[in-house]
Amino acid sequence: MVQRPFVALLLWAVVVRASLAAGPRLDHLQPQGGQRGAEVVVTLIGSRIGQDPQDVLFYDPGIALKGIERIDDNQAKATFVIDPDCQPGIHGLRVRTATGLTNLRTFHVGALPEVVETEPNNAFESPQPVDFGVAVNGVVTSEDVDYLAIEAHEGERISVEVEGLRLGRTFFDPAVTVFDDKRFEVASADDSPLLQQDSYCCVLAPKSGKYVIELRETSYRGDDASTYRLHIGKFPRPAAAFPGGGRPGQPLEIKWLGDPAGEKIETVTLPNPAPLGFRISASDQHGAAPTGTPLRAVDLPNIIEVEPNKEMEQATRGEVPGAFCGVIGEAEDGDRFSFTAKKGEVFDFNLIAREIRSPLDGVLRLRNAKGEVIAAADDNGGKPDAYFRFTIPEDGQYVVEVEDHLRQGQPTYLYRVEVSRPAAAVDLALEERIQYEATEIVVPQGNRMAVMVAANRADVAGELNVALGELPPGVAQEANPLAADYNRLPVLLRAAPDAPLAGVLTTVTAELADKSQPIASRFKQQTWLVRGSNNVPVWNHWAERAAVAVVQPAPFTISIVEPKAPIVQSGSKDLKVVAERRDGFDGRIAVRLLYDPPGLSSHQGIGIEPGQTEALIPLTTAGNAWARDWKVIVVAEADVNGPVRTSTEFATLKLVPPYLAMTFPPVATEQGKSVDYSIALSHTTPFDGPAKVELVGLPPGVATTPQEITKDSTEVKFPLSVAADARVGHHRQLYCQVTVIENGEPVVHTIGTGELRIDEPLKPADPAQTAQQPAAAAGESS
Secondary structure, eight states: OOSHHHHHHHHHHHHHHHHTOOOOOOOEEESSEEETTSEEEEEEESTTTTSSEEEEEESSTTEEEEEEEEEETTEEEEEEEEOTTOOSEEEEEEEEETTEEOOOEEEEEESSOEEEOOSOOOOTTSOEEOOSSEEEEEEOOTTOEEEEEEEEOTTOEEEEEEESGGGOSSOOOEEEEEEETTOOEEEEESOBTTTBTSOEEEEEOSSSEEEEEEEEETTSOOOTTOEEEEEEESOOOOSEEETOEEOTTSEEEEEEESOTTOOEEEEEEOOSSOOTTOEEOOEETTEEOSSOEEOEEOSSOEEEOOSOOOSGGGOEEOOSSEEEEEEOOSTTOOEEEEEEEOTTOEEEEEEESGGGTOSOOEEEEEEOTTOOEEEEESOBTTBSSOEEEEEOOSSEEEEEEEEETTSOOOTTOEEEEEEEOOOOEEEEEEOOSBTTBOOOEEEETTSEEEEEEEEEEESOOSOEEEEEOSOOTTEEEEOOOBOTTOOEEEEEEEEOTTOOSEEEEEOEEEEETTOOSOOEEEEOEEEEEEEOGGGOEEEEEEESSEEEEEESOOSEEEEEOOOSSOEETTEEEEEEEEEEEOTTOOOOEEEEESOOOTTEEEOSOEEEOTTOOEEEEEEEEOTTOOOEEEEEOEEEEEESSSEEEEEOOOEEEEEEOOSEEEEOOOEEEETTOOEEEEEEEEESSOOSSOEEEEEEOOOTTEEOOOEEEOTTOOEEEEEEEEOTTOOOEEEEEEEEEEEEEETTEEEEEEEEEEEEEEEOOOOOOOHHHHHHHHHHHHHHHO
């Protein structure tokens, strides 16, 4: 009976330890894709992913989770059910466990049966035979080359497309070649405008017989992470879809360009609204393309070019707003479109080519009726597509001109010039918590977490209300209006103690606080899947929803002791943070401000050490720090078998101008000669009681004592004791630290600067020389 409480406590501690595991990581999936219409058993691999896996959040429709279970601490098994009409291509996902959300990875859906590469298949003479219509899953290691063989009839379309870099595991640049049985090259490809570093070949079989497909890394590099999905079939593989976009929710007639079987016209209906990065896959009786072709959904009428339209007088006529659509079909080609506009009208001219994966490196010009160029653009902020905004100078006719930068052209060099009126919009993103990693929002039960939202305005001014959409049950959010002159906003989420473990993908939107006009919210979150040298992004995933989850309780909560006194410009302050630890947890808790207001700097290396329950975060401000009331939050992180994160509630930090100013005169003295340093004062904010003033930055050998001033003082005088060996020179780094006590807390000012000059004393005259001087003078007079 005596031991039972102890045993119960021990068991509780074990349970707590097990439940305090940190967030999981997802390194990769095996397999990395599957055929639509199938059930696929996927092994999820990564740190802590097998510790109570519960769900998979899919960013795109068409895949459902049938079940998920633990294999071991770092592996879980999931069964994905892929809809028969699931869009082929890339599908982002995160795994949710009881303790967190993983980073984003991708699962790839194809239309063909799946097979696995079988080694050895690295000799042309003994390739791996596969059916003509499969997706091969394999890996290319260093200096490895994989060969696969199919049988095709003359005139059949041989389509080969590889997903390598796009699997997002490593910088894998695959190259594909199709040979006939005599090893004569039929087709080859390395990179492609449509698939970037990945490539495809699409060719009509010149004869019946055996064809061998070679896959390698373009420089014969590779490793265990250089995995691929090689789609081999008769499916259509166009390079582009003209006119590259249309109106959302409306039927659109598109022409598939670049397929060796010939152009094909198809009518599709664009979704409303269209998802970020919307693509559509070409299909026919032989199958569907593994990767879709981008189409824009924009509420503008299409104006299709009418050839010839190379000369001014041949310009295709249209109205604006509208989208001028064409193809630079051959070298030295150029297209022109004309429209009428009135003086003072403002339009955005946006050339869309690379965005819809066209090879065109477009140059965009605007000419007046005389043929004079009045606006032009090539690139746009480092992007190869051109853009400019233009105000019409007078009523009349204007001509839009498009050509390739290198005067190249081919039948797939399509483009759109979208001419629209400026529209109010806000571009939103969650700021990265860890560099190069998309932020997820994980809220422990009975606790809090906060994130920073970046909001960049386009043609909109005023305060904004920013909010997340659907949240897991038991989660509430709080955010203050975003000031009109600022673009960063903390958002705080709280989970009730009884909030169920759950996760959602949610929207992030903004609206004007006064609701004076509608604005478009454009949320995009970048996941850096593959980075090149100097951390240049090589392959990214872009999501239009944020991931939020409720997880098991954290072993601590933290709070800010809200300051009772402000921090001043050119000042400093310590922000006190207090932790409440759960029994059994005594680890270090790193604490930092979620964000620094403009002109304020906070120490990033502070922690609440083991055995302690509080810490002070030093804050300093520049002279131009933004003076206003700031809602600040402190975030905390502890290592409990990995990172566990929480945050405080909001606290108000008042940042105000200095209470007084000082005028520092230059002062000079000699070694060994004391002097008073008098500094004139001017007050801007009265304060109660005495304030302590310290003169800082004195050179070695000079000392003084702190002084006191009041709100009525007009100067402060420091008696300087100057030693005989005080450092000689001009000392220009003197400043004062003024400490005012307000509501029992220090308000520390740093005010300066002043100058103290210390000279060497003049040497006394030599008596012998003094005696000789009169004698010499007398001799001269005689």
